[in-house]
Amino acid sequence: MTSFISVVSPTGPGSSMCGYCGPPGGRSQSRSSHNTAGFVASQLSCEIYQKIIDRGWRRSGTYCYKPDLKRSCCPSYTIKLDILEFKPSKSQRKLINRWNRFVLRGNRIDDVTMDNADTSSKKGFSKAPPFSLVHSIHASESLFSDEKFARTFETTLERSVFTPEKYSLFERYQNEIHHDNDTTSSGFKRFLVESPLEYEPIPYTKRRPRHLPSHYGSYHQLYRVDGELIAMAVVDILPNCVSSVYFIYDKKWEKHSLGKLSALREACLANEMHDAGALGMNALYLAFYIHSCQKMRYKADYSPSYLVDPEEFTWHPMEACIPLLDKYRYACFTHPEHSLEGSRDPGPESGQPVPDDVLCEISIIDSMQDDGVVTVVPINSSTSWKRRDFREEVYSHINGLGVDLSKDIILSYSMII
Ligand SMILES: [Zn+2]
Known part of the structure; x- marks a missing residue:
């Protein structure tokens, strides 16, 4: 286990407009990209983050998210x-x-x-x-x-780190390449510096x-x-x-x-x-x-x-993946029979319950004192656990990261650490 502690604040699943196949209203009904889970990280060890991206996650600033390939019009591998x-x-x-x-x-x-x-x-x-x-x-x-x-x-x-020179390049890039004239230095920091x-x-x-x-x-x-x-x-x-x-x-x-x-x-x-x-x-x-x-x-x-692979997280040579990607909207390389064409039913969402013996080993920050002493408790002993929306958010988080990785990451709902 790494010596650096990783602390994150889950945001649950979400969806947004797809940035790859154009605005809604086109031929396809579902032009949106979905995330099965996401969190804002206050600190992450590089070793943990390596394992996170090996499960199909990615970061934008301090926000990390895992695309839901089964539900997205343009699955991202x-x-x-x-x-x-x-x-x-x-x-x-x-x-x-x-x-x-x-x-x-x-x-x-x-x-x-x-x-x-x-x-x-x-x-x-x-x-x-x-x-x-x-x-x-x-x-x-x-x-x-x-x-x-x-x-x-x-x-x-x-x-x-932020410098005015980098921001000026970003501003030109946004204006001239993406025709976006509303850039701000705080947006640049959130997206590419933090x-x-x-x-x-x-x-x-x-x-x-x-x-x-x-x-x-x-x-x-x-x-x-x-x-x-x-x-x-x-x-x-x-x-x-x-x-x-x-x-x-x-x-x-x-x-x-x-x-x-x-x-x-x-x-x-x-x-x-x-x-x-x-x-x-x-x-x-x-x-x-x-x-x-x-x-x-x-x-x-x-x-x-x-x-x-979107289900087993094993690596597959590109040449072996292409025929499946050509044939299916959602392609599973380890279990080709799980692949989905078009808008076929993607099955249950990611918020499936997690057994108690796993929950006991997942920590959440319960309190923080002025002298810096932090108390953590098992997630299912926290005061928020009785809230159904909270439990579902935690379930998506654990399902998105897998049990082993979830145990190495502390949850926090107060980002001041
Ligand atoms: Zn799309």
Whole structure:
């Protein structure tokens, strides 16, 4: 068990309009996404959060939620790329080479050509060296080269904190990409800065190169060209993966496919961490894969990738999942016979009762004194337990996390800890 305590405040199941298949009123009747459970976390250990996302959860700021795949029009499956086996495709290699050429030679931003030339140096008749992801990713960064390039490209990985510069990028991103003119700095903080993850030292077994993080936790990776902030990735660095949370960029750099480049850079980061002896690190999580959304299918181009089964939470190779995803709205990989077509009855909701012997081992904060002493009691001894809505909320919480994980997370309904 981890030394960092995890404390969360369940919010129960919920639904919202689907952001992938457009506004309601279209052909389909149920254009909504459902969550089987959710909570606001005041603190989470990275080890616990790793287990949470391995059960199909995701976070937005400090709010964590588990989509209900059976009830959603666009089911979202957790996808991971095996970074130890990852071989970038030809087009992914081209993308990196094209970016490097741009930095080295300094073409105008919009002067982008997809030529087939390989930039790796070819001397005489000797063959070009095999493609190395780590080498190519760093080839144009000023930190990794003494050469003077036409442009100065730098990336920095820093803890997730607010700065006016980041907010200004977010404001432009929302205006120009999402046509949203109502951004606020508090909204930005809630969505992309706040995180419940505790920074915990990473047990590297070798000397850590300075550009790699020393702690697990939530980070911002900043992309700067000639000093100007052009993009920012929000990533969680966890014991077994780098998890992509979000990516924002300046629209005038759109042609460089920075979002795709950032996934390659994050795969590279995970790889370098593994090589430095963070041995549990073996994957890049690309958030959710949504088969019904064409724009999301590029995630399947990073190979070999795996989807988590929505019922058993085991990992399945993408190639094995695709035929089921093509055939069913809701696909279950371990039990294909559980898969559902169209709007077929998804069965009972998540608030199924949980046995007493399990409830006895789930703690809730009962009281907090001024001197910081916190008293916890078993959930079914708490004063709220007699309320039916409360019990149902707790049941969805336990069903969403599974019994073992629920026992490691303390519930709280007063967020001041
Ligand atoms: Zn949808």
